Amino acid sequence: KAGVTQTPRYLIKTRGQQVTLSCSPISGHRSVSWYQQTPGQGLQFLFEYFSETQRNKGNFPGRFSGRQFSNSRSEMNVSTLELGDSALYLCASSLDPGSTYEQYFGPGTRLTVT
Amino acid sequence: DQQVKQNSPSLSVQEGRISILNCDYTNSMFDYFLWYKKYPAEGPTFLISISSIKDKNEDGRFTVFLNKSAKHLSLHIVPSQPGDSAVYFCAASGLDQAGTALIFGKGTTLSVSS
Numbered sequence: 001k002a003g004v005t006q007t008p009r010y011l012i013k014t015r016g017q018q019v020t021l022s023c024s025p026i027s028g029h030r031s032v033s034w035y036q037q038t039p040g041q042g043l044q045f046l047f048e049y050f051s052e053t054q055r056n057k058g059n060f061p062g063r064f065s066g067r068q069f070s071n072s073r074s075e076m077n078v079s080t081l082e083l084g085d086s087a088l089y090l091c092a093s094s095l096d097p098g099s100t101y102e103q104y105f106g107p108g109t110r111l112t113v114t
Numbered sequence: 115d116q117q118v119k120q121n122s123p124s125l126s127v128q129e130g131r132i133s134i135l136n137c138d139y140t141n142s143m144f145d146y147f148l149w150y151k152k153y154p155a156e157g158p159t160f161l162i163s164i165s166s167i168k169d170k171n172e173d174g175r176f177t178v179f180l181n182k183s184a185k186h187l188s189l190h191i192v193p194s195q196p197g198d199s200a201v202y203f204c205a206a207s208g209l210d211q212a213g214t215a216l217i218f219g220k221g222t223t224l225s226v227s228s
Binding site: 004033035041042043044045048056058090092102103104105106107108 | 148150155156157158159160163203205215216217218219220221
């Protein structure tokens with residue numbers, strides 16, 4: 001069974017631009033969560049989607065948004081990029097929210113904002 | 115305020131010895147705890163978990179201990195192997211977390227020397 005895939009793997013953007021990252025969960029997994037990893041803060045929860053609905057949201061500004069499609073694939077968007085948005089963005093999938101807390105992570109998208 | 119803390123940024127152990135990684139939490143509503151391992155350029159990989167109704171869970175060389183009264187958990191790796199060298203993250207989730215949002219510690223880098 002294929003794992004969680006994320007595209008692109010690396011991305012360089014300039015301040016003020018926007019970016020869209022994509023995540024395909026493990027086949028059969030319906031819950032997708034997004035995390036931001038930075039050296040100083042570790043992994044921080046961004047948001048979670050299940051059945052095309054955002055179920056939970058972390059403490060991030062409104063510039064960070066996401067969506068989920070009917071095939072469970074998910075995208076996250078960051079608008080008006082800031083230098084501090086440079087980070088590794090990780091997507092994780094699980095079968096259903098609440099049925100298991102084990103989440104399976106993709107390799108991440110490394111975003112650099114210059 | 116950090117709800118999950120890994121106070122040791124790094125740990126060095128010799129091959130064959132025991133590695134003990136520690137994690138403290140502050141939120142008494144957490145009811146499920148997980149350990150993840152992360153290699154560079156890869157997403158975190160689920161290792162082992164424990165429910166708050168248990169005090170120990172074992173899986174091969176990995177054992178997690180939970181002390182609820184102290185709000186402390188630890189991961190024991192016996193015997194340690196060079197391939198265990200990675201960053202280890204402690205994570206928690208609970209009844210006040212909608213969906214499957216995980217709260218992560220900042221990680222401990224384990225180095226196992228041969």
